[in-house]
Amino acid sequence: MRVLAMLDGNLADPEGRHLRVDDLGLMRGDGVFETVLVVDGVPRELGPHLDRLERSAAMLELPVPDRAAWERCVRLVLDTWSGPSEMALKLVYTRGPxxxxxxxxxxxxxxxxxxxxxxxxxxxxRAVTLERGFDPEIVSRAPWLLLGAKTLSYAVNMAALRWAEAHDAEEAIFLAADGSVLEGPTSNVVVAQGRTLRTTPPSSGILRGTTQGALFRAAEREGWVTKVEPLTLDDLTEADGLFLASSVRKITRVHTLDGKPLPDSGALHSELAALYESEYA
Amino acid sequence: MRVLAMLDGNLADPEGRHLRVDDLGLMRGDGVFETVLVVDGVPRELGPHLDRLERSAAMLELPVPDRAAWERCVRLVLDTWSGPSEMALKLVYTRGPxxxxxxxxxxxxxxxxxxxxxxxxxxxxRAVTLERGFDPEIVSRAPWLLLGAKTLSYAVNMAALRWAEAHDAEEAIFLAADGSVLEGPTSNVVVAQGRTLRTTPPSSGILRGTTQGALFRAAEREGWVTKVEPLTLDDLTEADGLFLASSVRKITRVHTLDGKPLPDSGALHSELAALYESEYA
Incomplete structure (x- = not known):
């Protein structure tokens, strides 16, 4: 079951051929995307996802996305869907042919x-840490590196996940050149210590997390302290719990890092998963 | 005038729609490409281009390209072309839907x-130097960064060229975190000093240049010394001539770097251009 709607407002056959070979999204990875979780017909964090699509598009100097057209396009997919209660909804926007x-x-x-x-x-x-190669302090002075934009140029992210899978792990966590923690190839990093949740800052060149954001909102409401600040590898291994947050993953627990078992965070995971779900109750 | 041939051996309408939206080349920039110069029906450096396509594909763990099929596909485009004497021939290979x-x-x-x-x-x-963010010594220990693979994930390369154009330049030259010279977003860097030509090494995470390779072969035949070794920004500004080499650019002269005029290399450029052309005489 897949449902495809083009931005012009028409449904299309997901197995059909709809793109020209000279689409710059293909030829140059020159476009942006989002993945939205939909549960029981309701998209989660659609506003923040569309906000981020707009920010990414601006960083690539793409035409400003037509928000009303995107909302109609999303609605069309939701209204047509007859698959499982949970859906991953991909939004893709390229510079065109x-x-x-x-x-x-x-x-x-x-x-x-x-x-x-x-x-x-x-x-x-199980996750492995992988060097990402850049130093966080380059982010603000080198906008051409598009750090923080969610572009279609994800070959490195995919290679990192293949590397993880070839090395007894399901996930990867990127580290910056200065050793600080960045993000997963398609997720944000969250650590819990006592009643404090921490994640890494967008200023280090990572994507602002929509799911992480929802979790932090819910946690703050329940009295947790939340911090957005640089994390070290030690912060990950010494925490009560290490988690990867993304739309489709929700809050996924990391139980093994670089081959070493982490403290059992099963109960903590249940608590955070419930907090996250409470945002949509 | 554009001619499109699919790898299955069929011609196709270049304005037609031939790709599915879930092609991983689009969704993830997960594929590789080459651009070959064709002059009077003869492709230049086709062997080295197909070699590099194979190396890039291997780095991305794509299926091994079917060389005979690629050669037939190229032949079909060449035999169908009725446009100008020079053609840019793009070869694109993705992980598929x-x-x-x-x-x-x-x-x-x-x-x-x-x-x-x-x-x-x-x-x-005119060219500007732009930081690329990584240190050359990371290349060998972080294969997931795909440094040296010619992937479709070129959003950063395109952003660098847009940055150049917005800052009174036509081209960019990337510098590594240690200040050493890397490559242009779609070209290799060549400097001439006396009777010596130098270019930067693939071990620093750049693409091995096919046009640079042809120029160096021709130059060696005529008694030039050629060196593949790390270059500094000073090496660029102090050279008799600074050039960008690529299939479609051939040997293009840089006359201004970061807003400062370089020594007049007009005569040197003519000499190198003639050397390069002599490979195909």
């Missing part, structure tokens, strides 16, 4: 959550 | 050389 009329390409596609993601949500994951 | 049968996507597209490239070949260019 190189030899076209300048119209960007946009579409929304709904698909079921993958088996592996569902399994990892329950069982937790 | 995420929800497909595992068949990679491949196509070759011939198109005329852009006006801007032709103008720059004649007039030379």
């Amino acid at each position: 190189e030899f076209g009329d300048g119209t960007p390409t946009g579409f929304a596609m709904g698909l079921p959550i993958g088996e592996k993601v569902l399994r990892n949500r329950e069982a937790g994951v | 995420e929800f497909g049968d595992g068949t990679p996507t491949g196509f070759a597209m011939g198109l005329p050389i852009g006006e801007k490239v032709l103008r720059n070949r004649e007039a030379g260019v």
Whole structure:
């Protein structure tokens, strides 16, 4: 079950051929995307996702996304979906064909959550730390590196996940050149210590997390302290719990880091998962 | 005039829609490419380009490209072309649709050389140096960064060229975190000093240059010394001539770097351009 709607407001066959070969999204990875979790027909954090799509598009100097058109496109997928109660909704926006009329390409596609993601949500994951190569202090002075934009140029993110899978792990966590913690290839890092939740700052060149944001809102309401600040590898290994947050993962527990078991965070995971869900109750 | 041939051996309408939206080349920039210069129906450095396509594909763990199929696909474009004497021939190879049968996507597209490239070949260019963020010594220990693979994830390369154009330049030259010179977003750096040509080493995480390689072969035959070794920014500004080499650019002269005029290298440029052309005489 997959549902595809183009940004022009029309449904399309998800197995059909809809893109030109000279689409710059393909030729140059020159576009942006979002993945939204939909539960029982209700998209979670759609506003923050569309906000981030707009910020990413601005960083790539793409035409400003037509928010009303995106909302209609999303609505069309939601209204057409007859699959499982949970859906991953991908929003993709590219610079369009190189030899076209300048119209960007946009579409929304709904698909079921993958088996592996569902399994990892329950069982937790093993993660490896991988060097990402840049120093956080370069972010503000080198905007051409597009750090913090969610672009289609994800070959490195995919290679990092393949590397993890080839090395007895399901996930990766990137470290900056100065050793500080960045993010997962498609997730944010959250650590819990006592009644404090911490995550790494967008100023270090990572994506602002929508799911992490929802979790922190819920946690603050329940009296947790939340901090957005640089984290070290020691912060990850010494925490009561280490988690990866993303739309489709929700809050997934890391039980093993670089081959070493972390403290049992099963009960903590249940508590945080419930906090996150309480945002949508 | 554009000619499109798919890797399955069929010609296709270059304005047509041939790709699924879930092609991982689009969704994840998960694929590789090459751009080959064709002059009077003869592709230049096709062997080295296909070699590099294979190396890039291996770094991304893509299926091994079918060399005979690629050669047939290229031949089909060449035999169909009726445009200008010079053609840019793009070869694109992706992991294929995420929800497909595992068949990679491949196509070759011939198109005329852009006006801007032709103008720059004649007039030379202004270039700006831009930080790339990583240290060359990370290359060998972090293969997941795909440094040295020519992937479709080129959003940063495109952003660097946009940055250059917004800052009174036509080209960019990336510098590593240690200050050493890397490459242009879509070219290699070559400096000439006396009768010595130098370029930066692939071990620093750059692409091995096919056009630079052809120039060096020709130069060696004529008694020049060639060196592949790390270069500093001073090496660029103090050279007799600074050049960017790529298939479509051929050997393009940089006359201004970071806003400062470089020594007049017009005569040197003519000599190197003739050397390069002598490879195909």
